[in-house]
Structure formats: C-alpha cells, structure tokens
Amino acid sequence: MRTKTGSRVLRAALMAGASLCIAGSAYAAEPLVKACAKDGQFVIGFSQANNAEPYRQHVNDELTAAAKEVPGFTLQIADGAGNVNTQTSQVDNFITQKVDILLISPFEAAPLTPAVKRAMDAGIPVIELDRKTVGDPGKDYTAFIGGDNFKIAQEAGKYTASKLLPDGGEAAVLEGLPSSTPAVERLNGFKEGVKGNSKIQIVAEQAADWVPDKAQTAFAAMLQAHPDIKVLYASNDMMAAGALLAAKGAGKDVKIIGTDGLPGPAGGIEAVAKGDWAATFTYPTGAKEAIDMSKKILLDCATSVDTTVTVDTTAITAENAKQLMGK
Amino acid sequence: MSDQKISVATSLAPAAPQKHRVDPLAIIVRFQSLIGLVLVAIGGVIFSPRRHGEILFLNPDNIANIVRAVSETGIIAIGMTFVIITAGIDLSVGAVLGLSSVVTASMMISGGFGLIPTILAVLAMGIVFGVVQGTISTRFRLEPFIVTLAGLQAARGLALIVSGNQYINISYGDGPGLAPPVFAVLGERLFDNTVPVATIVFIIFAAIATIVLNTTRFGRYVYAVGGNERAARISGVPVSMVKISVYAITGFASAIAGIVHAGQFNFGSANDGMGYELTAIAAVVIGGTSLFGGAGSMVGTVAGTIMLGALANILQLNNITPATQLLATAAIIVLAAVLQSLVRRREGLGR
Numbered sequence: 001m002r003t004k005t006g007s008r009v010l011r012a013a014l015m016a017g018a019s020l021c022i023a024g025s026a027y028a029a030e031p032l033v034k035a036c037a038k039d040g041q042f043v044i045g046f047s048q049a050n051n052a053e054p055y056r057q058h059v060n061d062e063l064t065a066a067a068k069e070v071p072g073f074t075l076q077i078a079d080g081a082g083n084v085n086t087q088t089s090q091v092d093n094f095i096t097q098k099v100d101i102l103l104i105s106p107f108e109a110a111p112l113t114p115a116v117k118r119a120m121d122a123g124i125p126v127i128e129l130d131r132k133t134v135g136d137p138g139k140d141y142t143a144f145i146g147g148d149n150f151k152i153a154q155e156a157g158k159y160t161a162s163k164l165l166p167d168g169g170e171a172a173v174l175e176g177l178p179s180s181t182p183a184v185e186r187l188n189g190f191k192e193g194v195k196g197n198s199k200i201q202i203v204a205e206q207a208a209d210w211v212p213d214k215a216q217t218a219f220a221a222m223l224q225a226h227p228d229i230k231v232l233y234a235s236n237d238m239m240a241a242g243a244l245l246a247a248k249g250a251g252k253d254v255k256i257i258g259t260d261g262l263p264g265p266a267g268g269i270e271a272v273a274k275g276d277w278a279a280t281f282t283y284p285t286g287a288k289e290a291i292d293m294s295k296k297i298l299l300d301c302a303t304s305v306d307t308t309v310t311v312d313t314t315a316i317t318a319e320n321a322k323q324l325m326g327k
Numbered sequence: 328m329s330d331q332k333i334s335v336a337t338s339l340a341p342a343a344p345q346k347h348r349v350d351p352l353a354i355i356v357r358f359q360s361l362i363g364l365v366l367v368a369i370g371g372v373i374f375s376p377r378r379h380g381e382i383l384f385l386n387p388d389n390i391a392n393i394v395r396a397v398s399e400t401g402i403i404a405i406g407m408t409f410v411i412i413t414a415g416i417d418l419s420v421g422a423v424l425g426l427s428s429v430v431t432a433s434m435m436i437s438g439g440f441g442l443i444p445t446i447l448a449v450l451a452m453g454i455v456f457g458v459v460q461g462t463i464s465t466r467f468r469l470e471p472f473i474v475t476l477a478g479l480q481a482a483r484g485l486a487l488i489v490s491g492n493q494y495i496n497i498s499y500g501d502g503p504g505l506a507p508p509v510f511a512v513l514g515e516r517l518f519d520n521t522v523p524v525a526t527i528v529f530i531i532f533a534a535i536a537t538i539v540l541n542t543t544r545f546g547r548y549v550y551a552v553g554g555n556e557r558a559a560r561i562s563g564v565p566v567s568m569v570k571i572s573v574y575a576i577t578g579f580a581s582a583i584a585g586i587v588h589a590g591q592f593n594f595g596s597a598n599d600g601m602g603y604e605l606t607a608i609a610a611v612v613i614g615g616t617s618l619f620g621g622a623g624s625m626v627g628t629v630a631g632t633i634m635l636g637a638l639a640n641i642l643q644l645n646n647i648t649p650a651t652q653l654l655a656t657a658a659i660i661v662l663a664a665v666l667q668s669l670v671r672r673r674e675g676l677g678r
Contacts (some may be wrong), residue, residue: 061651076646082601084592089396089636096389109591110496114514134496178492183612208494258367 027119031301032125032142033100042298043074044291045099047091048083049107049131053210054267055260055283058127059105062287070295084111084162091115095122101294108181109133116141125296125297129286130173131181143288143293145309149185150192152313153235156257156281157193159315161200164255164278168199172222174243176216176235183207184260184307186235204228208239209327215242216249223250231255237268237280244276259283261316263325273321284311345579350673357624360614363659368635371641375396383644389523395523396637399424399591399600400624402529404444404614406580408628409573409610412540413553414620415464415471417577419478420584420607423456425599426486427585432495432595435506440655442507450582456482457578461571471574479604485595495595513590525587532583538624549573553620609656610635613663617671634659634665 027093046063048056060077067075076099080163082088084107095118096104102119104126106112113133119126125142137144173190176183187205193199204222208215215234223229223246232247232254234240240258247254258268261282268280289309296302316324355362375384383389391493403420410417427449434445464474499508516523517533540546548569551559565627584603589595616623635656642652 078643082595082598084599085396085399085588086639088592089392090642090643091390092392092396093640096383096386097644098378108494108594108596110594112591177598178487179490179494181494184493205516248650 029194029303031303032297032305033123033301035100036298036301038246038299039072040298041072041074042100042294043076043097044101044103044294045094045097046075046077046103046129047080047087047094047105048077049080049087049105051079052082054262055236056105058260058262059285059287062285063103063290066288066291070291070299072299073291073294076248080107082107084108087112088115091119095119095124098122099124100298103290103294104133105129106131106133106171113140125291127293129290131284136307142297143305143307143309145289145293145311147274147286147311147313148286149182149283150189152259152281152283153186153189153233154193154313155313156259156279157190157234158196159193159279159281159317160233160257161194161197164231164257165197165200168197168201170201170203170226170228170233171233172219172229173205173227174218174232174234174239175205176239177209178207183210183235189234190235208234208242210236210238212238212242213244215239216246219243219246220249223247223252223254229251229254231257231278233257234259236260237262237271240268240277240280241271242268257281261314269316269321270322272318273315273325275318279315279317282312282316286311336411342479352666352673353670356615356670357627358615359629359663360634360665362371363613363663364630364634367637367641371637374641374645376644381500384641387643389640390521391516391526393483393636393640394522394526394633396639397632398523398525398529400603400606400610400635401632402532402580402584403577403603404628404632405533405608405625406577407604407607407611408536408614408616408623408625409549409576410471411553411608411616411618412549412620412623413570413573414556414618415570415573416475416608416618417435417457417460417471417478418475418604419460419482420458420577420581421451421600421603422479422482423578423581424487424585424588424603425597426456426482426489427453427582428589428599429486429490429495429595429597431586431589432497433489435510436495436497436504439503446586449586450579451467452456453578453580453582453585454575455578456581457574457576458571460578461574464569464574475574482615483597490595490597492597494566497589497593499593510590511593513587514592525591528583528587532580533625533629539584545569545572550621553622555621556619606635609660609667613659615663615667619671631663 044051050056050059064075067073078090080090087107092115109132116126116133128141128144132144133141142150173187175187196251200247203226206218209217232243234243236261237258240256243256255278258280261268261280271277272280289311293305296305347627371384372382375382407417430452431449432447434440460474460478464471497506499506499511548564551564552569553565556566588599610632611628614627637671639652
C-alpha cells in the first residue's frame, strides 16, 4: 500500500515534470537568430551565381532596393561568376565574416550543398533564392524562395498549345546553357506543356547558352531548315531578342515567347508591349519576399518561417504588357 | 601553413640557373610571386576586418578556404608551368577538367565502375588527350595555341556527349549507381578539420613536379627546349618527345583537377572549369615563368596561385566589388610581365 502510494506520487511528479518540460520548451522556442533586435544592425550576405546574366543583375537590383528600405540592413553581394568553386569560397568567406543571414542562388545544386551546410552549422540562417541546394527546406537550409522553372515553361507550352497554335503547326525551342539545371527544366517544361495539343510538332531545338548572338545564329539556321516554324520558345528574354533579329532578317513572322519578363528597354515586357514578341513569362526574383523574411528573422525574432515560398509566374501578353511596363 | 609548404619546396629546388652576373632585379623577378604573396598577406592582415580583436584574414578557417579555393587551378597551373617553360601554351586544360569530372561522375554513377578503375581511366584519358595534342602540334609543326584551342572545343564537345547534355549528380553509398563514400573525402578537411584534402592533393602534386623539374634529366630537357630549341636538338635532346610529354603532363594535371572537382562538389558537368586556363596562365606568369620559355619555377607558380586566391579573399572580406578584383589581377599580371621584360633587356636578351 505504501509502495503503491509512493509510486503514484512519483508518477504524478514525473507527469508534472514532463508537462512542465513540454510547456517550457514551447514557451522558450528560440528565435532563429539569437541576436535579433528591432533596431539592430545586420549584415546580409548574398551569394549570387553569376552577375553576367541580366536576370541575375535584375535580382541584385531588386534586392539592393528592398534592403535599402530597412535602416538596419547592410547587403553584401558576392559574384560567383558562374563557377561553383568561386561561389563555395565566397560562401565560406561570408561564414568567416559571420554575416547574420546568408542569401544564396547556387550556380548548381549539389556542388554548393556542403557550403550551405557549413553556414547552417555556424548558426547562420540560409535563404535560398531561385535555385535550391540538395536537401529539405527547414532542415538542410532555412527556406527556399523562388519560381518553378519547369512550371513556368509548362505555362508557356500550354499557352502555345491553346492560344498561339490551336490548329497545330511547327514550333522550335532555344535552350539555355546545355546541362545547366534551369536550361534542362525549362526545356522539359515547355515540351510537357505543348503535349496537350498533338498537332504541334517541335521540329528543332538548339542550345544558345542564354545569349542573344548565339540565339540569332541558331534561329537563323533553324528557319533555313524549317521555313514553316510558327512559334519559337526561347528559354530566356535575351535569346528571344536574338531570335527576333533572325526572324526579321529572314522576313518571317514568327510568334516568339521569352522567359524572365525583364524590365527596361532591352527586356521582355517592353518587347511584348511593342508587339515584337507574342508573350514572355516572368521568372519572379523573390527579392522582396527574401528581405521580408530576413526582417521577420532579424527584427521580429521569428522562431520559424515558411520553409518554401513559391512565387508565381505572370504571363505577359499583349493584353497586360503596356500596364506592366511602368512597374 | 601554406607558406611553410612553400619553403619546404624551395629547399628542394637547387640554386637558380647560373646567370652571367648577379642582378638584384633578376633575383626579385625570380622570387616575385613569393614577394607578392608576402605583400598580399601583409596587406591582408592590415586591411582584414576584425571581430573581437581577431584578424579574420588569419582565421584558420579562412586560410583553409583560401588554399582550398585555389587547389584546382593550382594543380592545372603546375602542369601549365612545364608547357610554358618549353615556350608552349595549353588552352585545353579547363575543358579537360570538365571532361574529366563528367567522365568520373558518369563512370561511377551510370557505368557502375569502382573508384580505382574510374580514377585510373580518367588519368589515362587526360594523358592520352595531352599526347594527341602534343603529337599533332609537333608532327605538323602547328602552334600549340591553335592545337590546344581546338582541344578545348573537342573536350567540351566530348563532355557534352558523355553527359548527354545533363549534369550528373554523384550520390554515395554501396551498390550500382552509387559512388563509394570514400570519394567524398576530397571535399573534406583532415587533421582536426584544418587542412582541405583538395589542398593536400595540390601540395603533393606541386612537390613531385618541383622535384621532376629541378632534379631530373627530363626537367633539364624542358628548360633546354624552351631556352633554345635548335641548340637543344643539336645537343641530342629528344625535342619532340619532350614537347609531347609536357602536354601529357597538362592533360594528367587537368584530369587530377577534374577528379578533385567531382569529389569536392559531388557533381560532373560539361561546364566545369570554364575559364580555368586563363587563371592558370595568370598564376604561372605571376610566378615568374617566361612565356618565351626557358625560364621559370614551380615554387613561383605555387606562390602565384595562392597569391591570387588570397587577393580575391581579402577583397571579398572587405566587400570590394568583383570589378575591382579583376582590375587588381590585371595590374599584377602587367607588373609581373614588365619586371620580366626588364630583366631580359638587362641581360641583353631582349626579344
């Protein structure tokens, strides 16, 4: 009897202790960054894959603008120059500097994964922009913000199948740098998208390495071989611009689709507004979302954030291009 | 740490080739990259950001980062030193690195080969690639510039074919389609997490190359061919053999760098190593090796390689733009070349 009471007391004590522990841990959930403070000064390191691509410059511009609006934020941008070795060492430099948050657009996924792990191990939250490393958001890195290359290209494919070539015909694709992740995803996405219309044939696909001069040469050759090409899907705006020159040179009226929807006089939005291209599909930078998330972590002492933020594409067509031009 | 290794290598090197007289400028040029490395290191310490009084530039992690980042281009630059001493050039190295990383990845992942056969095959492929380039260049008396430019295109093309236009991720484990986990050691650090394995490969390769260049008959032949090809031929040096061999060495070095690349980054892509040929040539020239051939040192190349890495590091630690980094590198290359030209003129060898 005595022992029974004793065990009951013990059990009650244990349970009380356990529930206290649970309550305690829930109460004291640690902020992602301990040094967070409303009026603190913070350094955000951004490891960019390759400044030479206009889209990435556009990301840098948007990030810089968004970071400027937060008084305590200093943004440092390092250019990986399209080289995983350089980018890895730059991430390591940011870790040495102990930046407060690391933003990264890895040039390639697997090669940058160990560097991201080192940052996480050093207690630096990592927000991945536009491209992911290997692993799961929330565990191997803090969060991913970006668009979905495959889906965006698939949208372009569906648009081709339903709006541009409802009665079928010949289409062609200009691919980015072969064997780079976004090039492969956009190529596959577009092909998947046009499958909905069996009367569309993709008669040519060539790599133009994201650049306009190669795109012009490649598309000119395509038009020689296949004079009946009605639609060209270019995996970025730059190549679409090159393809337009080739189409004009050949005196052909080809419906051109770009990708990225870059602003400015050389960008896709203006080209669609002028009627030079049929459409372009924006690839959202996620810059604003990334700075917002940084604010939550560093200023509001967030204990958790959304681990995946997918920013949707906007189809820019003749209907909305003029409106969006000023933005 | 790296400085120590260099001084070890220096002691292995015999005295400088005999000159007519001791010219202080010549001595400066001979050790220009070491001097440059010391200057960059001093600058690094002075301008380094500090945290709680700690100089970030000298943080062991930071030093490890510098020497890791330069190990691939360093391995290539060592091979390139042989070629440039013979007054040649090899533009195919970065592309052969890409080809090697793709072949390494695809042999292990889709081919099901083991680690040792893969590494041996890739090294053999690099050597063969170099031998073919060297043979074409000597047999048809073509400029190595043009032959290796073609080699660059060929290697990138082959890499795209082998990879089927895809990037190849290397996953580890036992069984088919997986690479043995030991291969991932190339991306790690040894000795209490301080020394990157990639750097160890670089230093070992540098030490062997230094011995070969400075103490063997082959090494003397390399200098002889670059110094005066006709004189070398008359005195019985197998000039063609030597020339073919140095391209085999760059091919071999690029293959090693490609394997290191694949192991470090768990990845093979036809785009790997783009532009490495130019970084390697810059490191060799800064290291005091003359593009006219006949003169140069391995120690200089190693110091030049590390100097470029340290410079990039200190500029980024201070958040200085990549543009400035390129301008600084440009200035150093010009300075190194001008110093060499001054020495040649003083010795009456102006060409």
